[in-house]
Amino acid sequence: MGKFPCRMCSITRNCLDSPNNVLISKLTNGNTIRLICDQNPTSLKGMGYYPCHNNVLYNLKYCDPSGLNISLPPDILHAILLGYFTRLINGFVRLKQISNENLFVFSDSFMDEVERDLHSVGRALAQQSDPDLPKTHFPSIGYLPNPKKNEDNGSRKKNAHELRGVLLTLLCFLLLNGKQKALEKRIGEDRLAEFVKIMELTLVMEQWLNKEEFTEEELKVFDRFVPYFIFTFTETVRRTDGMGMKLIKIHLLHHFSTMIRLFGRAKNFDTFVPEKITSQK
Numbered sequence: 001m002g003k004f005p006c007r008m009c010s011i012t013r014n015c016l017d018s019p020n021n022v023l024i025s026k027l028t029n030g031n032t033i034r035l036i037c038d039q040n041p042t043s044l045k046g047m048g049y050y051p052c053h054n055n056v057l058y059n060l061k062y063c064d065p066s067g068l069n070i071s072l073p074p075d076i077l078h079a080i081l082l083g084y085f086t087r088l089i090n091g092f093v094r095l096k097q098i099s100n101e102n103l104f105v106f107s108d109s110f111m112d113e114v115e116r117d118l119h120s121v122g123r124a125l126a127q128q129s130d131p132d133l134p135k136t137h138f139p140s141i142g143y144l145p146n147p148k149k150n151e152d153n154g155s156r157k158k159n160a161h162e163l164r165g166v167l168l169t170l171l172c173f174l175l176l177n178g179k180q181k182a183l184e185k186r187i188g189e190d191r192l193a194e195f196v197k198i199m200e201l202t203l204v205m206e207q208w209l210n211k212e213e214f215t216e217e218e219l220k221v222f223d224r225f226v227p228y229f230i231f232t233f234t235e236t237v238r239r240t241d242g243m244g245m246k247l248i249k250i251h252l253l254h255h256f257s258t259m260i261r262l263f264g265r266a267k268n269f270d271t272f273v274p275e276k277i278t279s280q281k
């Protein structure tokens, strides 16, 4: 693994969860990479590239002078839905009880009770007439993942885009009747409120990123929002397994506004449609 896991900036692995804004690197265009490849192939390997002298991609012309790396933008499907949504849902399900850090809040029997409530909320939401509402009814596979300790990033056989409906149902469940007293007792009022806040922010952000048009003013607000969001998200979810929150999917949010400025709406470079076509073949 290279020292610099992001192809768009020179962030190091240890800082992938940093909320601070990161400048796009000017060191990653094709010509510069070819130069480094000629002069110091070892350092190129340290940047996460395989030194390859005759790489045809170095000679291609790109719309942006930063070249190949900036032409491969992060996308909503992988960075947001499979990054933030799965970590948030799994982080919530894996919360430990405040009175006993060894016990999960969602024991098997409590999980069954919550699943029944989620089922009712999801079914009620599915009966709304709003055509933009995501799928919220999952009668056969349920809502909450129940992963083993070393597999905390699964989504319980759901497609990435279905995670929108799962998170929305979870948020409504918490805001409606959601076993309020039992949850407050096990999780603590403050922490529960933190989760409600970050669930709402995550849903709103993903919806916002799917907009058809963006103004420069909106993107400037988003640039100010991203550090706040990453800080709040990592502080709330507090993942400790594996690399914790030091994940490239968490970091890539920093680069969305630059990519929208370059390529237009985020839907233009989302990979949902091409992946769907590939999986159907």
Ligand SMILES: [Zn+2]
Residues within 6 Å of the ligand: 006, 007, 008, 009, 010, 011, 022, 251, 252, 254, 255
């Ligand atoms: Zn980066």
